[in-house]
Amino acid sequence: MTSHRPNFERYQRIAPFYDLLDLPFEYGRYRALRPQLFVGLSGRILDAGVGTGRNLPFYPPGAVVVGIDLSPTMLARAARRRASSRAASVDLCVMDVTRLDFPTASFDAAAATFLFCVLADELQPAALRELVRVVKPGGPIRLLEYVRPRGAVRRFISQLWAPWIAWAYGARFDRRTEAHIREAGLAIASSRYVVPDLIKLIEVRAAP
Numbered sequence: 001m002t003s004h005r006p007n008f009e010r011y012q013r014i015a016p017f018y019d020l021l022d023l024p025f026e027y028g029r030y031r032a033l034r035p036q037l038f039v040g041l042s043g044r045i046l047d048a049g050v051g052t053g054r055n056l057p058f059y060p061p062g063a064v065v066v067g068i069d070l071s072p073t074m075l076a077r078a079a080r081r082r083a084s085s086r087a088a089s090v091d092l093c094v095m096d097v098t099r100l101d102f103p104t105a106s107f108d109a110a111a112a113t114f115l116f117c118v119l120a121d122e123l124q125p126a127a128l129r130e131l132v133r134v135v136k137p138g139g140p141i142r143l144l145e146y147v148r149p150r151g152a153v154r155r156f157i158s159q160l161w162a163p164w165i166a167w168a169y170g171a172r173f174d175r176r177t178e179a180h181i182r183e184a185g186l187a188i189a190s191s192r193y194v195v196p197d198l199i200k201l202i203e204v205r206a207a208p
Ligand SMILES: C[S@@+](CC[C@H](N)C(=O)[O-])C[C@H]1O[C@@H](n2cnc3c(N)ncnc32)[C@H](O)[C@@H]1O
Pocket: 004, 007, 008, 011, 048, 049, 050, 051, 052, 053, 054, 055, 068, 069, 070, 071, 074, 095, 096, 097, 098, 112, 113, 114, 115, 118, 119, 169
């Protein structure tokens, strides 16, 4: 059985340096993408794999947000960002996305940024099932994720980066997230590149 241990240990270890490691990507690319995750969302929102809280400044004003993460040390850093959020409240909990400790249909929406690219393929169906379970029927589940480039140049560049990305973040460019969504019988409401041939914003709808 695939274990969460490697991710837990990795993120506990890199938490103190995570924001520094990620700084060029955050300011070069991610910061402009994050607001798109939360457009039109309101009410109770789950941020799965909240990490050091890079999404906090982009939560919708007045929303009630719960951020979960496997790593308490990443969460401790997210807690420092609370003041940057305009949400009505931001609760942060240690939790595994494949076994969410929330009642069924207890959120209006869920978001996850760069979580599925670090989740082993074997864990992805369970993570998707749990997100769909806790979001109200018809509610959006939005994922911002790296995908395997199709173009030769992008693919070559991503292959150069792959060993570093795998070592530092446990991330891969070739996770089968969209295939897992379809195999789980879930509807992909939309899927579009937000960075050409590299990063997609995928929206899944919890079955009504
Ligand atoms: C690449 S980081 C992304 C963090 C944040 N979402 C962002 O956009 O900056 C992935 C995060 O997912 C968390 N994570 C990995 N496996 C998890 C799991 N099974 N359940 C919850 N969180 C998990 C890690 O601890 C880490 O904080």
